[in-house]
Amino acid sequence: MERTIGVVTEEGRGVFSRISGLMERRGFQVRGVTAGATQRPGMARYTLVIGGDERQAGQAVRQIRKMVETVTVEDLSAGGCVERCMMLLKFAPSPEEREALFEVMKGYPHSVSEDRGSSLIFEMMGPGVLLDDCLENVRGLGLVESVKSGPLALGTN
Amino acid sequence: MKKTGARMVVEALAIEGVKCVYGIPGGSVIPLYDALYDAPFAHILMRHEQAAAHAADGYARASGKPGVCICTSGPGFTNILTGLATAFMDSVPLVAISGQVATRLIGTDAFQESDTFGSSLPAVKHSFLVRSVEELPSALKGAFEIAVSGRPGPVLVDLPVDIQKAEGEFIYPEHTLYGNGRLKMQTDLSRADEAAALLRGAERPVILAGGGILSSGASAFLLRLAEKCGIPVATTLMGKGAFPEDHPLSLGMAGMHGTPWANLALSEADVLFAVGTRFSDRTTGRLDCFAKDAAVIHGDIDEAEFDKIVPCRVHLLGDAKAILGTVTEELGECSRGEWAATVERWKEEYPLSDPGSADFVPSSVLESVRAEAKDKWPVVADVGQNQMWTALFYRTNEPGTFFTSGGLGTMGYALPAAMGASLARNRTPVLCFAGDGGFLMNCQELETCARYGIPVKIFVLNNGALGMVRQWQELFWNERYSGTTPLSPCRFAALAEALGVPGHTCTSMVELEGLLPDMLATPGPALVDCRIPREELILPMVPAGAALKDFLYRVKV
Ligand SMILES: Cc1ncc(C[n+]2csc(CCOP(=O)(O)OP(=O)(O)O)c2C)c(N)n1
Numbered sequence: 271m272e273r274t275i276g277v278v279t280e281e282g283r284g285v286f287s288r289i290s291g292l293m294e295r296r297g298f299q300v301r302g303v304t305a306g307a308t309q310r311p312g313m314a315r316y317t318l319v320i321g322g323d324e325r326q327a328g329q330a331v332r333q334i335r336k337m338v339e340t341v342t343v344e345d346l347s348a349g350g351c352v353e354r355c356m357m358l359l360k361f362a363p364s365p366e367e368r369e370a371l372f373e374v375m376k377g378y379p380h381s382v383s384e385d386r387g388s389s390l391i392f393e394m395m396g397p398g399v400l401l402d403d404c405l406e407n408v409r410g411l412g413l414v415e416s417v418k419s420g421p422l423a424l425g426t427n
Numbered sequence: 428m429k430k431t432g433a434r435m436v437v438e439a440l441a442i443e444g445v446k447c448v449y450g451i452p453g454g455s456v457i458p459l460y461d462a463l464y465d466a467p468f469a470h471i472l473m474r475h476e477q478a479a480a481h482a483a484d485g486y487a488r489a490s491g492k493p494g495v496c497i498c499t500s501g502p503g504f505t506n507i508l509t510g511l512a513t514a515f516m517d518s519v520p521l522v523a524i525s526g527q528v529a530t531r532l533i534g535t536d537a538f539q540e541s542d543t544f545g546s547s548l549p550a551v552k553h554s555f556l557v558r559s560v561e562e563l564p565s566a567l568k569g570a571f572e573i574a575v576s577g578r579p580g581p582v583l584v585d586l587p588v589d590i591q592k593a594e595g596e597f598i599y600p601e602h603t604l605y606g607n608g609r610l611k612m613q614t615d616l617s618r619a620d621e622a623a624a625l626l627r628g629a630e631r632p633v634i635l636a637g638g639g640i641l642s643s644g645a646s647a648f649l650l651r652l653a654e655k656c657g658i659p660v661a662t663t664l665m666g667k668g669a670f671p672e673d674h675p676l677s678l679g680m681a682g683m684h685g686t687p688w689a690n691l692a693l694s695e696a697d698v699l700f701a702v703g704t705r706f707s708d709r710t711t712g713r714l715d716c717f718a719k720d721a722a723v724i725h726g727d728i729d730e731a732e733f734d735k736i737v738p739c740r741v742h743l744l745g746d747a748k749a750i751l752g753t754v755t756e757e758l759g760e761c762s763r764g765e766w767a768a769t770v771e772r773w774k775e776e777y778p779l780s781d782p783g784s785a786d787f788v789p790s791s792v793l794e795s796v797r798a799e800a801k802d803k804w805p806v807v808a809d810v811g812q813n814q815m816w817t818a819l820f821y822r823t824n825e826p827g828t829f830f831t832s833g834g835l836g837t838m839g840y841a842l843p844a845a846m847g848a849s850l851a852r853n854r855t856p857v858l859c860f861a862g863d864g865g866f867l868m869n870c871q872e873l874e875t876c877a878r879y880g881i882p883v884k885i886f887v888l889n890n891g892a893l894g895m896v897r898q899w900q901e902l903f904w905n906e907r908y909s910g911t912t913p914l915s916p917c918r919f920a921a922l923a924e925a926l927g928v929p930g931h932t933c934t935s936m937v938e939l940e941g942l943l944p945d946m947l948a949t950p951g952p953a954l955v956d957c958r959i960p961r962e963e964l965i966l967p968m969v970p971a972g973a974a975l976k977d978f979l980y981r982v983k984v
């Protein structure tokens with residue numbers, strides 16, 4: 271089970287080390303993390319995906335809330351959220367693989383960011399599970415490398 | 428008027444009402460020491476930075492105000508780190524100021540550079556790395572605010588040497604910088620009526636009082652609640668002193684070396700009201716047996732403690748005074764004759780020691796020192812058997828008169844902490860009980876004691892062993908005394924004398940009793956090397972991983 275936690279903090283020295291150190295030290299499994307800016311100057315937003323259930327997410331939330339820089343922190347999985355990851359996929363497919371690849375990719379939201387014929391890169395954005403699913407289905411098709419980002423998430427209510 | 432960063436520090440400390448700071452100078456704090464030269468408060472030159480942090484810690488516990496310690500960069504800081512971690516585990520407010528290499532050298536492996544900010548993070552409540560003289564006043568103000576707010580803790584201010592020299596405008600913030608909002612100081616007592624209902628309906632209620640009661644100053648509230656409703660009170664090690672141990676409702680300390688009555692009462696309770704405690708494994712014993720039939724009410728100022736270890740029926744978030752006060756209001760007077768009688772029976776069944784024993788054993792030593800000392804003199808215990816003997820046999824009746832390193836269990840804590848406690852209380856005599864092992868971990872501070880004439884009365888409970896570990900080896904490791912029973916040539920009395928402290932050696936109760944009146948009445952420090960038997964165990968003991976009710980107990984014959 272995974273839970274997504276959204277943290278808004280004041281920008282400050284060491285906030286990221288503090289959050290990651292805290293999670294590590296207390297034995298939370300961090301499966302994904304992003305850091306980014308918000309609409310408010312001076313405020314940063316961290317999104318964490320941790321392994322565990324509601325109780326563990328509650329523990330993590332309460333630990334993070336204690337950080338001096340934390341402005342808000344919530345277990346986004348509790349109230350529902352929109353969660354998106356990005357993924358880049360690079361292929362060097364044979365002509366047959368290339369055809370099959372485009373066929374598979376039709377099933378997923380994507381765009382082609384670069385195509386040199388012999389190699390090409392797709393970019394994708396979507397829920398983490400969808401991207402994972404896509405990756406599984408294109409493995410045999412000339413995949414060279416791929417990278418998936420941590421999540422961005424906003425609560426729906 | 429412009430001021431240097433170093434002067435700003437001194438002024439800020441003065442504004443914060445600091446009476447004395449503890450430290451050791453070095454290359455990266457020379458400007459700060461220059462400013463301390465004419466500071467309006469005392470600087471106590473310690474002989475090790477770890478001891479400086481423990482002294483500030485003892486000062487903080489005894490005064491309720493943040494203790495301040497100062498160290499240089501690199502090794503000065505790494506030495507202080509043990510003291511910060513000790514204070515963090517026990518929620519003690521400290522402000523540590525560490526020198527740092529000049530800002531332009533940070534990150535270059537400069538001489539005596541260490542990643543102070545980074546390595547402090549897991550051991551402090553908050554750290555500041557000051558990057559400009561403009562940031563300094565707010566960092567200092569913030570450090571003091573954060574250290575004492577909510578659940579107190581140590582705060583580090585890492586201060587590069589060039590910023591100590593740089594000049595700037597000094598405007599010390601008057602208003603609060605962080606405030607309750609930013610420090611997430613919430614109170615939620617909305618379920619106090621539920622807590623009261625549980626207590627009202629309880630047949631076998633117990634209060635477990637932790638260190639939070641002491642840092643909140645809530646002892647009087649605790650006493651009122653306990654007396655109004657006839658609820659027996661056990662304390663944790665950190666909570667010792669929160670409830671008078673001579674009171675009929677006192678169960679004494681619970682946990683691994685707790686009293687049988689406290690541990691049995693916790694095991695049999697139907698409602699447990701735990702206040703200001705984080706349910707340390709040393710307090711709970713085997714978790715699935717801890718208060719297993721009890722509805723647990725947990726009151727604490729740190730909501731991250733809720734359900735961390737023990738799942739609770741009712742949470743009360745806030746200061747211990749407010750928690751206890753609110754619950755008490757909701758309750759009528761009552762008494763519980765049957766439960767009281769059960770507890771009384773346990774007390775008779777399992778006495779802690781045979782009173783009046785003439786043997787030179789820890790219980791007798793502690794009891795006779797206690798008879799001679801004043802109730803309000805603080806007692807500081809080191810770590811090991813000596814700590815648990817002191818906790819059990821030196822009954823504490825006044826809040827804020829017993830200090831020890833509970834959470835981290837730092838050997839070497841007692842002497843420097845006792846010095847800080849004495850200085851915080853206008854040089855009142857402080858009793859320091861330590862083992863022969865732990866005492867040698869900070870014995871250099873005898874010299875500091877002598878230099879400043881600090882009246883710490885030291886009792887080395889010398890069993891010629893790292894006794895607590897030896898005890899585990901005797902009981903659980905087939906008496907294979909690996910690394911615990913050195914043939915030590917140490918003559919503690921001579922060591923004390925060499926460092927300027929009167930030293931004595933005792934091998935019998937008669938000798939000790941002959942010595943005590945004079946030793947305690949004479950101003951200044953003194954040390955007695957009490958040669959107790961190596962074989963003496965600290966009992967009762969709940970073996971690690973066992974349930975509280977399964978304590979080992981033996982009456983000496
Ligand atoms: C700094 C530190 N190192 C090691 C330990 C582990 N330890 C706990 S109790 C103990 C024995 C203490 O011996 P002593 O100070 O003589 O006290 P006694 O138990 O004999 O009273 C040791 C080594 C510790 N708690 N702290």
Ligand SMILES: [Mg+2]
Binds near residue numbers: 892
């Ligand atoms: Mg010993």
